[in-house]
Amino acid sequence: MTRPFGDRMADAVRRTGTCAVVGLDPHLDRIPAGFLPPDADTTGPERFQALAKAVVDFNRVVIEAVHDLVPAVKPQFAFYEALGVHGWAALEQTCRMAKDAGLLVIADAKRGDISSTAAAYARAILDPNGPLGLDSVTLNPWMGVDTLAPFLEICREHGRGVFVLVRTTNPGSALLQHHGEPGAAELVADALHTAGVSLVGQSGMSSVGAVVGATAGNDARELRARMPLAWFLVPGVGAQGGDVDTAMAGVRGDGLGCLINSSRAVLFGATEDADPAAAIRARAQAHAARFAIS
Amino acid sequence: MTRPFGDRMADAVRRTGTCAVVGLDPHLDRIPAGFLPPDADTTGPERFQALAKAVVDFNRVVIEAVHDLVPAVKPQFAFYEALGVHGWAALEQTCRMAKDAGLLVIADAKRGDISSTAAAYARAILDPNGPLGLDSVTLNPWMGVDTLAPFLEICREHGRGVFVLVRTTNPGSALLQHHGEPGAAELVADALHTAGVSLVGQSGMSSVGAVVGATAGNDARELRARMPLAWFLVPGVGAQGGDVDTAMAGVRGDGLGCLINSSRAVLFGATEDADPAAAIRARAQAHAARFAIS
Numbered sequence: 001m002t003r004p005f006g007d008r009m010a011d012a013v014r015r016t017g018t019c020a021v022v023g024l025d026p027h028l029d030r031i032p033a034g035f036l037p038p039d040a041d042t043t044g045p046e047r048f049q050a051l052a053k054a055v056v057d058f059n060r061v062v063i064e065a066v067h068d069l070v071p072a073v074k075p076q077f078a079f080y081e082a083l084g085v086h087g088w089a090a091l092e093q094t095c096r097m098a099k100d101a102g103l104l105v106i107a108d109a110k111r112g113d114i115s116s117t118a119a120a121y122a123r124a125i126l127d128p129n130g131p132l133g134l135d136s137v138t139l140n141p142w143m144g145v146d147t148l149a150p151f152l153e154i155c156r157e158h159g160r161g162v163f164v165l166v167r168t169t170n171p172g173s174a175l176l177q178h179h180g181e182p183g184a185a186e187l188v189a190d191a192l193h194t195a196g197v198s199l200v201g202q203s204g205m206s207s208v209g210a211v212v213g214a215t216a217g218n219d220a221r222e223l224r225a226r227m228p229l230a231w232f233l234v235p236g237v238g239a240q241g242g243d244v245d246t247a248m249a250g251v252r253g254d255g256l257g258c259l260i261n262s263s264r265a266v267l268f269g270a271t272e273d274a275d276p277a278a279a280i281r282a283r284a285q286a287h288a289a290r291f292a293i294s
Numbered sequence: 295m296t297r298p299f300g301d302r303m304a305d306a307v308r309r310t311g312t313c314a315v316v317g318l319d320p321h322l323d324r325i326p327a328g329f330l331p332p333d334a335d336t337t338g339p340e341r342f343q344a345l346a347k348a349v350v351d352f353n354r355v356v357i358e359a360v361h362d363l364v365p366a367v368k369p370q371f372a373f374y375e376a377l378g379v380h381g382w383a384a385l386e387q388t389c390r391m392a393k394d395a396g397l398l399v400i401a402d403a404k405r406g407d408i409s410s411t412a413a414a415y416a417r418a419i420l421d422p423n424g425p426l427g428l429d430s431v432t433l434n435p436w437m438g439v440d441t442l443a444p445f446l447e448i449c450r451e452h453g454r455g456v457f458v459l460v461r462t463t464n465p466g467s468a469l470l471q472h473h474g475e476p477g478a479a480e481l482v483a484d485a486l487h488t489a490g491v492s493l494v495g496q497s498g499m500s501s502v503g504a505v506v507g508a509t510a511g512n513d514a515r516e517l518r519a520r521m522p523l524a525w526f527l528v529p530g531v532g533a534q535g536g537d538v539d540t541a542m543a544g545v546r547g548d549g550l551g552c553l554i555n556s557s558r559a560v561l562f563g564a565t566e567d568a569d570p571a572a573a574i575r576a577r578a579q580a581h582a583a584r585f586a587i588s
Contacts, residue, residue, distance in 0.1 A: 025411075027410065043423060045425075048425055076411055076414075078405075078407060078411045078412070078415045078418065079411075079414050081414070081415065081418035081419075081425075082415075082417045082418040082424065083418075083425065084382070084386060084418070084424070085379060085382045085383045085425065086425075087418075087425070088378070088379045088382040089379045092378060092379055110405070110406055110407055110434075111372075111404070112404055112406070112434055112436075113372060113404055114462070114464045115464070116321065117319075117370055117372045117373075120372035120373050120375070121372045121375065121376075123376045124372065124375035124376040124377075124378070124381075130376065130378070131339075131342060131375075131376075131377065131378025131379065131380075132378065140406055140434050140436050142406075142436035142459060142470055142471070143434075143462050143464060143466070143467055144462070144464055144465070144466025144469050144470065144471075145466050145469060146464055146465050146466030147464065147466065165436060165437065168437050168438070170408045170409070170437060170438055170441065171438065171440050172437070172440030173437055173438045175438050175439060175481060175485065176435065176436055176470070176478050176481065176482070177436070177438075179473065179474045179478050179481060180473045180474030180475070180478070181474075184470050187469060187470065187473060188470070191469065
């Protein structure tokens with residue numbers, strides 16, 4: 001019997017003393033020039049292959065720099081898929097490196113589909129016998145919470161977790177998420193709480209988590225009341241500040257409950273880093289300290 | 295200046311005389327045994343590689359069998375991702391074969407994310423200089439219609455199209471899609487119509503389409519009134535019947551507007567096909583005839 005994801009994440013947060021996580025979003029226009037292939041004007045498969053190698057080399061440095069500082073990393077699938085089959089190979093290798101370094105991996109894939117298709121996505125990303133075998137995945141609830149079922153099966157059986165998009169903070173997010181009374185996001189929250197109750201570990205945290213945007217402070221407190229057991233994945237916090245209290249609005253009394261992601265602000269300096277490994281480690285230390293658990 | 299997607303799809307529908315499309319969903323437990331590798335009990339990367347080869351071999355037969363019968367094929371990304379990097383290679387090869395055979399390709403990926411991440415997904419799937427360069431993609435609107443912007447840019451510039459999830463018919467679909475007054479699906483429909491007005495070709499069809507489930511007959515008529523210019527992608531119609539009128543409820547007076555997908559019911563027989571090529575062609579002919587344009 002595998003330890004439930006809610007507990008595995010609680011262990012990792014307590015061990016590192018922080019709820020900061022680091023996004024592995026390899027923006028090709030920000031990776032230091034030393035990692036990139038020289039032939040910047042070639043195109044086609046060879047170009048994708050060379051860029052994918054640069055991504056792996058860069059991610060290796062990032063993972064070594066942050067592996068003992070944070071509980072988890074969060075690769076954003078889009079940046080890997082943009083390099084096609086070579087990007088997918090880079091994603092697999094990146095995830096292997098992260099797992100080998102003792103990090104939990106949150107697959108930021110935002111998948112959402114029905115029945116046998118959902119089951120195929122669950123195999124692709126979470127299944128320990130699948131190609132990636134990651135710890136958790138972000139999901140989209142628009143098609144209905146019945147779409148979560150194949151993922152929750154794997155969560156139960158193999159100690160995996162999900163983070164379902166409840167409330168984001170992009171300009172257009174309110175159109176659907178705040179629609180109706182109660183708001184649609186609150187409907188999702190209630191459904192996730194119901195789904196997650198039977199997947200709670202000894203830590204009191206469930207394997208069914210939620211994505212809750214960082215600038216949605218009031219929403220986060222309201223959503224915490226509806227989802228007392230859920231890990232909140234809070235995306236898009238910059239290194240240069242951002243309001244810590246706002247990002248942590250959903251934290252529980254026991255200090256657990258929030259995972260605060262930072263990607264570009266940890267990976268890339270304002271100007272190109274002379275020593276990327278040291279610079280990334282310093283920025284990750286600041287990120288971890290900012291969101292240290294009390 | 296590339297011809298707009300709405301027109302390219304209208305051309306393909308008129309050329310083949312049908313609004314039937316075929317889903318390329320390689321269910322491994324349904325592919326005829328002759329395609330599959332013998333070592334069914336091996337695991338790991340070698341197994342994925344062997345299965346991915348089987349998928350390509352099977353898809354080659356399907357594409358040859360249907361290429362002159364239907365306007366488009368729709369690979370479901372989940373089934374390829376379940377085979378990891380080898381599955382992604384099979385996806386790229388499948389899409390190349392389909393394009394070379396003159397078929398339009400609808401990427402059933404249901405992506406949905408914000409800003410630079412959405413742009414990366416658009417590069418991954420639609421961009422002619424990207425690894426796939428497909429004609430269109432299914433998208434999820436839950437995070438807001440601002441998430442469509444990077445896709446619509448490529449639609450405008452390169453004659454690509456999108457199909458946004460408006461109304462599905464799985465058991466849990468009503469929770470969010472019917473929530474509020476007007477229903478959330480109707481909000482999405484209105485926003486898509488607004489976004490699509492400036493992307494209408496000479497055919498009177500827009501490059502901004504919608505996914506509208508087949509059993510949502512009344513919804514489809516209502517949604518057609520809100521989206522007079524949109525292609526409706528109608529998933530999940532079985533070969534053995536299903537109500538043609540219900541599936542076609544959203545068709546326009548000019549016979550355009552619906553794309554009716556069938557996957558398993560065309561690809562796989564009730565019992566294993568002795569001659570898969572001939573059997574698939576016969577089932578595709580029946581599918582095309584059932585949804586012939588008038």
